[in-house]
Amino acid sequence: MINAEGLTRFYGTQCAVDNISLHIKKGEIVGLLGPNGAGKTTTLRMLTGFLKPSAGKIRIKELNIDENPIKVKRLIGYLPESAPLYNEMLAYDYLRYIAAIRGIEKGQADSRLKHVAELCGINDAMHKPIGTLSKGYKQRVGLAHAMIDNPEILVLDEPTSGLDPNQIVEIRDIIREIGKEKTVILSTHILSEAEATCDRIIIINRGKIAADEGIDTLMGRVGKESFVNIALKDALFDNVRDVLAGIAGVTEVIQNGIDQDLLKVSICFDAKRDLREDIYKEIKKHDWILMEFYYEVQTLEKVFRDLTREN
Numbered sequence: 001m002i003n004a005e006g007l008t009r010f011y012g013t014q015c016a017v018d019n020i021s022l023h024i025k026k027g028e029i030v031g032l033l034g035p036n037g038a039g040k041t042t043t044l045r046m047l048t049g050f051l052k053p054s055a056g057k058i059r060i061k062e063l064n065i066d067e068n069p070i071k072v073k074r075l076i077g078y079l080p081e082s083a084p085l086y087n088e089m090l091a092y093d094y095l096r097y098i099a100a101i102r103g104i105e106k107g108q109a110d111s112r113l114k115h116v117a118e119l120c121g122i123n124d125a126m127h128k129p130i131g132t133l134s135k136g137y138k139q140r141v142g143l144a145h146a147m148i149d150n151p152e153i154l155v156l157d158e159p160t161s162g163l164d165p166n167q168i169v170e171i172r173d174i175i176r177e178i179g180k181e182k183t184v185i186l187s188t189h190i191l192s193e194a195e196a197t198c199d200r201i202i203i204i205n206r207g208k209i210a211a212d213e214g215i216d217t218l219m220g221r222v223g224k225e226s227f228v229n230i231a232l233k234d235a236l237f238d239n240v241r242d243v244l245a246g247i248a249g250v251t252e253v254i255q256n257g258i259d260q261d262l263l264k265v266s267i268c269f270d271a272k273r274d275l276r277e278d279i280y281k282e283i284k285k286h287d288w289i290l291m292e293f294y295y296e297v298q299t300l301e302k303v304f305r306d307l308t309r310e311n
Helices: 040-047 069-074 091-101 106-120 135-147 165-178 191-197 215-219 237-244 276-285 300-308
Strands: 002-011 014-024 029-033 055-060 076-079 153-157 183-188 200-205 208-214 225-233 250-259 262-270 289-297
Touching: 002 040, 014 040, 014 208, 029 040, 029 191, 040 055, 040 153, 040 183, 069 076, 076 135, 091 106, 091 135, 106 135, 106 165, 135 153, 135 165, 165 183, 165 191, 183 191, 191 215, 191 300, 200 215, 200 300, 208 215, 208 300, 215 300, 225 250, 225 276, 237 250, 237 262, 237 276, 262 289, 276 289
Parallel strands: 029 183, 029 200, 076 153, 153 183
Antiparallel strands: 002 014, 002 055, 200 208, 225 262, 225 289, 250 262
16 A cells, blocks of 8 residues: 655755655554654655655555655545644635545535544534634544545544543544544554554654554563663673673663763563562672662553663
8 A cells, every 4th residue: 555665854964764664554554653853744744745755765556656746645635743724714614625625526525524524523513613623623623624535545643642631532533433444644652542543553763663563563562571770889881781691580681871870770581580689689799889779561661662762
């Protein structure tokens, strides 16, 4: 459905997206996940044809986006982070205006307006000025805009940004319903949203793909490892690593940095075993000055942090 190879985008000398490749199948709901500034919006703008890549190729349903820009854009409904709505217009008039711009004939437009109003839950807002609607309803009108000409692909940039918890759940439910018929790509930096909405997650960090996995595979990492995080005063990492790595069951010893004279270290081990006592005994045995000691189990948040932390 969507194939992008070697996508790169520079803004001046700044590389926002660095040689990424994406392959998205028909009917998938794919989450583009990453911290702010990771390159998510730039990637979506390139996939929708609103921004030309500095390098790389994009094909949508076997159509080259450079050679067939109009045909490709007709396949895509796009909702940017700040939905471009006219606050003074009634929601009904605005959507009819969009339908006319998209070349939908009047008879068909009536049918489409009825369908998207029902799907997006805006029947009771259709004859109200958009400027008087809540943020959640404005986002629904934006979704209806993106859906008006029945696109095969829906691209949503931070669709729940700025919404309250109830509105987030409502928009999530709408996206899941749309995903039964469409290919959906959405960007977010909220882990719980990606987990609740998507079939697959692509994590982007500093313009590169850090992970591309089905939600079940990614969730399979959760709870498999435990960590003890320690801070030692006036200790050398090489010595600490050699000693703690020798404990049966320890899989990795990682330096997390030095804060003034404190050496910060994470010790990783299988979650089925509790090695806290063994680790503490070794620290005491070697007379290291222990300033911090806390236990952590692998979570989705930690998977995300590990994949997106700065080098």
